[in-house]
Amino acid sequence: MITFPNAKINLGLNIVEKRPDGYHNLETVFYPVPLEDALEINVLNESNEKFRLYQAGLEIEGEIENNLVVKAYKLLDEKFNLPPVDIHLFKHIPSGAGLGGGSSDAAYMLKLLNEKFNLELTDETLEEYAAKLGADCAFFIRNTPTYAEGIGNLFSPISLSLKGYQIVLVKPDIFVSTRDAFAQIKPHRQNIPLKEVIKHPIEEWKELMVNDFEESVFPKFPAIKEIKDKLYQEGAIYAAMTGSGSSVFGLFKPEDKKTAEKDFGEKAFVYRGILK
Numbered sequence: 609m610i611t612f613p614n615a616k617i618n619l620g621l622n623i624v625e626k627r628p629d630g631y632h633n634l635e636t637v638f639y640p641v642p643l644e645d646a647l648e649i650n651v652l653n654e655s656n657e658k659f660r661l662y663q664a665g666l667e668i669e670g671e672i673e674n675n676l677v678v679k680a681y682k683l684l685d686e687k688f689n690l691p692p693v694d695i696h697l698f699k700h701i702p703s704g705a706g707l708g709g710g711s712s713d714a715a716y717m718l719k720l721l722n723e724k725f726n727l728e729l730t731d732e733t734l735e736e737y738a739a740k741l742g743a744d745c746a747f748f749i750r751n752t753p754t755y756a757e758g759i760g761n762l763f764s765p766i767s768l769s770l771k772g773y774q775i776v777l778v779k780p781d782i783f784v785s786t787r788d789a790f791a792q793i794k795p796h797r798q799n800i801p802l803k804e805v806i807k808h809p810i811e812e813w814k815e816l817m818v819n820d821f822e823e824s825v826f827p828k829f830p831a832i833k834e835i836k837d838k839l840y841q842e843g844a845i846y847a848a849m850t851g852s853g854s855s856v857f858g859l860f861k862p863e864d865k866k867t868a869e870k871d872f873g874e875k876a877f878v879y880r881g882i883l884k
């Protein structure tokens with residue numbers, strides 16, 4: 609059985625306050641992007657091992673035991689004593705890029721195991737399991753446009769469709785530490801809360817919608833800001849960094865014929881697609 613975990617972008621990201629536990633409360637909107645990994649499981653017959661993970665595509669740093677698809681398997685295995693499985697993961701979404709690829713793999717693994725082994729878990733229960741694996745992980749269970757607050761884990765659905773809009777996503781060969789990005793931010797509330805901004809026409813987002821991380825990340829890595837500038841030069845209707853970086857996306861009108869033909873550098877990962 610095979611499934612295709614997709615990426616997400618953040619439409620606006622405001623860090624509103626620092627919490628006593630050192631984490632930050634934020635406000636953001638998650639929107640799914642059809643840039644996909646591939647994830648397959650097959651039952652491993654007569655095996656002493658509970659799972660085997662085969663990886664292809666982009667490299668994922670860290671031990672196999674720390675791979676989020678393995679963590680997702682173990683989480684459900686503790687409860688349901690699952691049969692042993694072969695896991696094949698083809699990695700296409702860049703990691704540590706603000707695209708949520710690891711979280712998506714984890715959420716899709718939960719959905720895949722639920723279906724394959726008829727566990728009959730509801731979306732609500734799957735979201736509870738997903739939340740144990742990462743703050744934004746539960747978003748990928750329903751995978752629909754979502755307003756998130758708290759530490760990025762309290763969700764409410766929003767009515768927003770960017771169906772047909774073209775997206776150009778650029779991930780330069782730059783690593784931004786999420787921890788450092790948070791540490792350099794002075795939390796504050798925006799004049800117009802994101803929940804209101806998102807209701808404005810997309811043409812107005814350029815003036816109203818902010819990713820607070822840009823303020824600390826752009827001065828340190830001017831090359832990331834240059835990508836955003838290039839996307840606007842090419843006619844993006846809205847462009848911004850996603851998450852804590854380093855990916856930047858540009859949204860283009862459905863009828864726009866010339867979507868970002870600029871050169872983003874030899875080592876940059878570039879994806880062009882159409883939003884659903």
Ligand SMILES: C[C@@](CO)(OP(=O)(O)O)[C@H](O)COP(=O)(O)OP(=O)(O)OC[C@H]1O[C@@H](n2ccc(N)nc2=O)[C@H](O)[C@@H]1O
Nearest residue numbers: 630631632706707708742743759760786787790851852853
């Ligand atoms: C900011 C977002 C928005 O989508 O960025 P992306 O991961 O998508 O880039 C996420 O909430 C990122 O969450 P996540 O990627 O899970 O962060 P983690 O690895 O758990 O946290 C790394 C570090 O960031 C800080 N951190 C994280 C989340 C949060 N709400 N407040 C924080 O202060 C903490 O110092 C933590 O140790």
Ligand SMILES: Nc1ncnc2c1ncn2[C@@H]1O[C@H](COP(=O)(O)OP(=O)(O)O)[C@@H](O)[C@H]1O
Nearest residue numbers: 669675676703704705706707708709710711713
């Ligand atoms: N299946 C996976 N895919 C990607 N990263 C994973 C996976 N499992 C664990 N990780 C770890 O999670 C970290 C964050 O990855 P990811 O969720 O893709 O990025 P981001 O938090 O920027 O959206 C990576 O640095 C990687 O070490």
